[in-house]
Each structure stands twice: as C-alpha cells, then as structure tokens.
Amino acid sequence: MTEITKRRSEIGQSPSRHRSGVMPSTDNQPPESTVPPERVFLNNDEAAQFLNLSPRTLEKQRVIGGGPRFRKFGRRVLYAVTDLKVWANERTCETTSDPQYTALR
16 A cells, blocks of 8 residues: 555545556646637727727827727727727618718718
8 A cells, every 4th residue: 555545545535546646637638728818999090900990090080089988097998899889880881882882071
C-alpha cells in the first residue's frame, strides 16, 4: 500500500485509479468564462471601429448632424451599441437610384 492510498483510506476516500502521486488532469474541464458581458456603451474610437468608419467621421457628424445618437457623460462621449445598430440599419439602400441614397450622402 502506498502512502497516498494509506492517507485516503484514513480519511474515508477510496483509492484512486490514477498513478499514485499524480493528480488527474483538469485539462478537459471547461474554463470559466473570461468573456466580459456585452458592452452597452462604446467610446468614439470603438464606435467608429464597430461601424467601420473613421473616428474623425463620427466627430464631424456630432457637430454637423446626421450621425448616430450619442451621450455625454461629463467630457466623455459614448455611443449605445443599440443606437449604432439602429443608425446603421436606417441607412440601408437597395440601389444608388433610391431617393434615400442621395439624402444619406
């Protein structure tokens, strides 16, 4: 009887089927989720990347209008992901002859 088997029998555990002194691998265990929860607000650079636009384009649109809705928290400008999706979906056109296409330019 090995020392590990003796200790296990003393505390009421059955002897393991693994090699003595070697703990079973935990590699097959799923890792705990390290993915952060979905972000609700994005800063200017993140929103631009989300829309595949230049950050400067969003800055201009905040001044002249026509861009997605934004929120001010002190000096910070944040965009809600839902507002970015709504704004992008409103800009859907089928052809360049759509009346909406010329209005969006």
